[in-house]
Amino acid sequence: MKVVCSKENLLKGLNTVARAVPVRTTLDILKCILIRSQNDKIILTANDTALGIETKIDALVIEEGVIALEATFFSSLVRNLPDSDITIESGENDSVTLYCEKLKTAIPGKDADSFITLPDVNTENSVTVSQFTVREMINQVVFSISDSNLNAAMGGVYLEVFDNKIRMTTLDGHRISVRVNELNGQYPKMTSIVPGKTMTDLSKIIAGDQNKEMTILFSKNHIIFEFENTKMVSRVIEGEYFKIESMLREEYETKISINKRQLLECLNRAALYINESDKKPVIMTITDEEILIRLKSQAGLIDERISIEKEGSDIKIAFNPKLLIDALRVIEDETVDIYMVKYNYPCTIKDSEGKYIYVVLPVNFTEE
Amino acid sequence: MKVVCSKENLLKGLNTVARAVPVRTTLDILKCILIRSQNDKIILTANDTALGIETKIDALVIEEGVIALEATFFSSLVRNLPDSDITIESGENDSVTLYCEKLKTAIPGKDADSFITLPDVNTENSVTVSQFTVREMINQVVFSISDSNLNAAMGGVYLEVFDNKIRMTTLDGHRISVRVNELNGQYPKMTSIVPGKTMTDLSKIIAGDQNKEMTILFSKNHIIFEFENTKMVSRVIEGEYFKIESMLREEYETKISINKRQLLECLNRAALYINESDKKPVIMTITDEEILIRLKSQAGLIDERISIEKEGSDIKIAFNPKLLIDALRVIEDETVDIYMVKYNYPCTIKDSEGKYIYVVLPVNFTEE
Numbered sequence: 001m002k003v004v005c006s007k008e009n010l011l012k013g014l015n016t017v018a019r020a021v022p023v024r025t026t027l028d029i030l031k032c033i034l035i036r037s038q039n040d041k042i043i044l045t046a047n048d049t050a051l052g053i054e055t056k057i058d059a060l061v062i063e064e065g066v067i068a069l070e071a072t073f074f075s076s077l078v079r080n081l082p083d084s085d086i087t088i089e090s091g092e093n094d095s096v097t098l099y100c101e102k103l104k105t106a107i108p109g110k111d112a113d114s115f116i117t118l119p120d121v122n123t124e125n126s127v128t129v130s131q132f133t134v135r136e137m138i139n140q141v142v143f144s145i146s147d148s149n150l151n152a153a154m155g156g157v158y159l160e161v162f163d164n165k166i167r168m169t170t171l172d173g174h175r176i177s178v179r180v181n182e183l184n185g186q187y188p189k190m191t192s193i194v195p196g197k198t199m200t201d202l203s204k205i206i207a208g209d210q211n212k213e214m215t216i217l218f219s220k221n222h223i224i225f226e227f228e229n230t231k232m233v234s235r236v237i238e239g240e241y242f243k244i245e246s247m248l249r250e251e252y253e254t255k256i257s258i259n260k261r262q263l264l265e266c267l268n269r270a271a272l273y274i275n276e277s278d279k280k281p282v283i284m285t286i287t288d289e290e291i292l293i294r295l296k297s298q299a300g301l302i303d304e305r306i307s308i309e310k311e312g313s314d315i316k317i318a319f320n321p322k323l324l325i326d327a328l329r330v331i332e333d334e335t336v337d338i339y340m341v342k343y344n345y346p347c348t349i350k351d352s353e354g355k356y357i358y359v360v361l362p363v364n365f366t367e368e
Numbered sequence: 369m370k371v372v373c374s375k376e377n378l379l380k381g382l383n384t385v386a387r388a389v390p391v392r393t394t395l396d397i398l399k400c401i402l403i404r405s406q407n408d409k410i411i412l413t414a415n416d417t418a419l420g421i422e423t424k425i426d427a428l429v430i431e432e433g434v435i436a437l438e439a440t441f442f443s444s445l446v447r448n449l450p451d452s453d454i455t456i457e458s459g460e461n462d463s464v465t466l467y468c469e470k471l472k473t474a475i476p477g478k479d480a481d482s483f484i485t486l487p488d489v490n491t492e493n494s495v496t497v498s499q500f501t502v503r504e505m506i507n508q509v510v511f512s513i514s515d516s517n518l519n520a521a522m523g524g525v526y527l528e529v530f531d532n533k534i535r536m537t538t539l540d541g542h543r544i545s546v547r548v549n550e551l552n553g554q555y556p557k558m559t560s561i562v563p564g565k566t567m568t569d570l571s572k573i574i575a576g577d578q579n580k581e582m583t584i585l586f587s588k589n590h591i592i593f594e595f596e597n598t599k600m601v602s603r604v605i606e607g608e609y610f611k612i613e614s615m616l617r618e619e620y621e622t623k624i625s626i627n628k629r630q631l632l633e634c635l636n637r638a639a640l641y642i643n644e645s646d647k648k649p650v651i652m653t654i655t656d657e658e659i660l661i662r663l664k665s666q667a668g669l670i671d672e673r674i675s676i677e678k679e680g681s682d683i684k685i686a687f688n689p690k691l692l693i694d695a696l697r698v699i700e701d702e703t704v705d706i707y708m709v710k711y712n713y714p715c716t717i718k719d720s721e722g723k724y725i726y727v728v729l730p731v732n733f734t735e736e
Binding site for chain 1: 441444445448449450470471472473474475476633634636637640667668669670671672673674
């Protein structure tokens with residue numbers, strides 16, 4: 001193999017595929033990035049067997065070929081090269097020589113044949129959606145994935161496409177997060193439970209550009225994300241997702257409208273009074289025009305009042321403030337509506353257009 | 369005690385004194401910041417017994433008094449308060465109540481009497497110098513402090529004032545770093561070996577503003593830095609500093625002038641090929657118009673050429689690249705002059721005006 005490419009393109013490609021290089025593995029070849037030159041492109045591939053990423057960069061291909069290079073070292077080396085053209089040449093015994101300006105370096109490669117290539121997936125259906133939308137939605141739901149091993153589906157984002165909608169749902173034992181966006185065009189129903197890590201990696205690779213699109217391709221065991229010159233192939237989590245519809249109730253006894261920033265900052269302060277050994281809840285006392293937010297722990301007592309608009313009954317209800325903080329942080333509305341039924345019923349934060357629903361379970365509390 | 373101050377001022381003061389709060393200590397009171405109200409000021413003090421910092425902030429003092437508060441919790445709380453006025457009131461049993469907008473919080477304080485106050489130091493001489501200069505000089509020498517316990521003086525910055533000059537020197541077993549700046553006015557000789565941590569803390573607290581001055585006061589066992597409303601009192605390292613003059617030789621066999629950025633980037637690349645278990649040196653082969661820089665290790669072989677201007681003999685000499693990198697990173701000149709004698713003699717990087725001298729010992733090498 002002999003190719004010439006720009007440092008900038010190569011580094012961008014390496015950073016993209018690096019997310020599929022496992023941090024820890026006993027299989028040396030998985031720590032490598034596969035570099036294949038073909039036509040006028042270099043194809044970079046990394047694969048931790050659950051997630052594989054492939055990206056193409058422009059290059060002058062003098063001789064086609066393929067080699068595997070240890071990802072971390074090769075990426076640091078390229079990052080430290082001058083901003084210039086880089087020539088990559090593979091030789092005998094998988095050795096690789098790089099040239100860049102007045103620099104020459106010989107580094108050991110690995111046998112490309114032992115590399116585990118990306119699976120060949122027969123996809124059934126696909127959807128085209130803005131990269132920006134996907135990135136936003138992931139960030140808006142991914143925090144309520146459960147890292148417990150009790151239930152595999154809890155470790156995933158439930159991705160649904162139906163009619164002209166894309167929906168992402170996550171849940172752990174204490175909350176549910178749902179985001180919905182509209183699509184251009186009508187689609188048949190497609191669903192997939194995508195591992196949380198895949199979604200986080202995807203959100204970090206895709207552009208924040210509203211105008212750039214991506215294609216999501218569904219199959220039984222895999223999901224594929226295609227954008228620009230990059231393809232991510234991920235295994236999906238098998239099984240059925242939870243039936244959450246019954247949890248998203250419409251009835252309520254109390255509805256409040258509150259300034260989001262004020263509530264968030266207040267809960268952030270209250271959360272400071274909690275520590276691992278003293279997990280006290282924040283108690284909210286909701287009356288006609290005001291919410292009193294109180295937390296009492298060994299660290300002290302904090303009391304704060306925020307003006308609200310209220311419909312329905314007064315209520316006293318307690319929460320782990322972190323769960324509310326996580327939801328409020330990703331809501332962009334200036335004012336949020338919170339719906340409650342009883343002190344021991346799930347509480348719902350949702351907008352009137354149905355773009356988001358955050359359900360949070362309250363916790364028990366004792367009056368001091 | 370009852371005082372009112374702005375969140376901004378209080379937070380700034382807390383951040384300043386926080387550097388004297390020990391990260392780990394078995395003495396609970398050292399984890400506290402002392403808050404004393406007096407006249408129209410709040411005086412904040414922290415003291416880890418080696419270093420003490422005191423800073424004054426403007427306040428409305430309704431009732432004079434003093435209280436100690438756990439530093440980390442109190443700082444996070446203040447950081448999370450609304451940008452508004454804060455009222456601090458101490459009550460019975462060292463309890464403290466804070467008010468800020470519609471928030472009220474009661475937190476436990478600690479008995480101020482058990483706080484270890486700053487030592488009362490009789491200073492002998494002092495110097496006035498720009499904060500910017502001191503901060504720059506610290507950053508330019510502090511990296512070659514030795515963290516070994518073999519020799520206490522190696523853990524300090526040797527600070528000298530004499531004539532119209534301020535000089536800082538550090539050394540470990542492998543290198544010496546010297547920075548000199550001019551002062552406004554003539555001073556008698558004053559010297560002190562200041563612990564590295566004190567200097568690092570100082571550099572992080574003082575402003576980067578060229579126009580702001582500070583006063584450094586010397587005494588036998590302490591050094592005091594005074595700037596704006598802040599005073600840092602640090603113990604000094606006892607004993608004599610090393611006689612380094614004989615190491616700063618003027619004679620050389622080879623002198624090269626080289627582009628600093630090119631050399632630094634080249635050494636950064638070469639350093640990638642070193643790992644803990646395979647500490648190979650970078651070998652420099654200096655001929656008339658070029659330096660060949662080579663490092664060979666298990667990770668590979670890297671070879672790079674840089675154009676130079678040379679005076680004197682050709683030379684081949686080897687270094688731990690990290691030592692050269694540390695020095696080059698803090699030199700602002702575009703071109704640096706490097707002076708060498710023999711492959712096993714110290715090498716010197718210095719400017720013609722005598723503002724900096726970096727001496728680096730070479731290492732042994734074998735030809736491959």
